[in-house]
Amino acid sequence: MRMTTSDRAWRPGNRVELLENGEAFFPRVFEAIAQARREVLLETFILFEDKVGNELRQRIIDASRRGVRVEMTVDGYGSYNLSEEFLSGLTAAGVALRIFDPRRTLFGLRLNVFRRLHRKLLVVDGERAFVGGINYGCDHLEDAGPLSKQDYALEVEGPVVADIRDFLAAAMHAHDNGHSWSHPGITLPVTTPGDAQALFLVRDNGRNSTAIEREYRAAIRAARREIVIANAYFFPGYGFMRELRNAAQRGVRVSLIVQGEPDMPFAQLAARMLYPDLVAAGVAIYEYCRRPFHGKVALVDDDWTTIGSSNLDPLSLSLNLEANVFVRDPALNRQLRSRLDALRQQDCRRIEARTLPRRSFWRTLVAPVFYHAQRRFPTWAGLLPAHTPKVVLVATDEKQDP
Template structure:
């Protein structure tokens, strides 16, 4: 008789080490942030609390009415002597205004583009900074999928993009800083010494403690922590798997684990967007719909706005939120950052969001999908699916992989 699978919440032993061979820190607090006014206010509030340093990394940043107060807060803190680092991806944010760059320069903000197309490091051309991070001092951080731009978080928009981030405070901040430090050592070495010297462990005392673990994906440095952790979490699932994702193009290994989970009776629900800011990715993801439905996996399509969320809830206690998309771009091209949380209370809040999304989505039924998918449409989905993966393959040719020494967390 096969041994029963252990629930995810019991995957650690007396020493606090997971059977997955990765540590969770236990002294943390976390707040779920949904796109909109709360997310914007949380970013600005965090900046105003900073006393020593601010790290801000993002893929897309637009200068508009939503971000003006945030920029003002960063500049004001820099004038007060706080070390401020402002890094945006050169592809996601191709051009900041001359006015903003001059204001940041005059105030002493250390700003930079990550991997500019015509920079000195041609071998990094295909490598993109996709993580979203706002970290202050050694205490708090916001990370997830939310970009700071009007179309993402405008509280006055009737149909804002659907996305989530998490505000985390506690011991895990120390590890997040150590994980992103390699970014500065390699790309911004003039600031690496300050960052290394400023990383310090803090003592926290919370009434309600929460287990947290930060994970990165960086193909160039042989790091696939987010991807591997997803595989293991799905492999150890017992009751349910809920994933909301945009640009969902999983590889064979992830599909195999989903298939096995479904066979052993795990209820699997996948939520995608009916509309997308990248139509090619939308059509590509639909190529696998028949496969999901044939294996008993439920599919929902959110049609109220663009879905940009990258979150998962497994067995009602394990939550993952971050920038990682389940496709080859995130796996092989981009620098990604996710946070995993094991906490019943936080998981319940995430479950409420999943219920809200499903109630406002359309479920894709197997019979209806079979009726409207002609062989011509299937061929079109296959072509877009293949083309999307081909683009990723070409981009990886511009990345030089380098092995790094493993550091203890």
């Protein structure tokens, strides 16, 4: 399934809406599923069995029982702890439920950490899509406390939804091994509800392994005034780093927002290794300190924006299955800029050159080795046969075509 900027065109005529955190995202998703008439396709990394996950489950069950075709895929690592009762309630209602790479834990440890299904996609009736970084769990709600996550998603209507729906439908059936669950096409509406141009890209471990990164880097090279990248896990490769430094050195205002209160401290340690070179080149770095930052968003100049599931680290850029929407729309760009400006002003600390550790012989010697090992380790580990993922279709009561 090849999908690049050369053969997957930007689609004009879309309506896009930024959704910040679970408070904005979950009500829109639940409303869309409640209004579904024909089809719901859902794919997520994490589905927790909490008040958010239980409400999603009930909305899915209700939709299926009223005749809507419902198919969903959850990741076996991110959604490993779902009870039999939780799953059987879905399949009994006729939901086609798949688990990406389910594996048993060993002494309580999850070993299927590499090549995760990290996408967060929802398409309803081929008319409305949701793409972003928000999983289905209470930890995306601020009332969950200091460990609740700051994150973003995008609601989309318009021609690009057909691209998302076609991809998702094909991905769900790529591993069915002849199972009889049919997936008939639906007549997709040809409407242009807005003025935004949009491009849907995925990253896989085949021919689309660099599609998202290439689009990022092309936008960075074309930047004239400003680049803002807000990414939870920032540890890109040499080429990406070079593009950022070059942009800053040619006079583009380059800002980076990363975690200051990380949910994974090792990821913060890795990102901080990059600070000296970036700050020396003129990149402004901010650490978000109010709560864990989970966003994967960026903007360039006055009209380019991306929102999706892809971090800028070795897992997302080398192993995980990811999906981003890229948008050319000044209104969305202004809205995201305003939200990120508020974060920088209210909840971030800026990294100053004087606070960075001084260069030493030891750091100069060890840092490149550590960087290279960090960048390459996920790829090396992902080559192991044990990390080749499989998709399991959970036993289901088949539904006849409506």
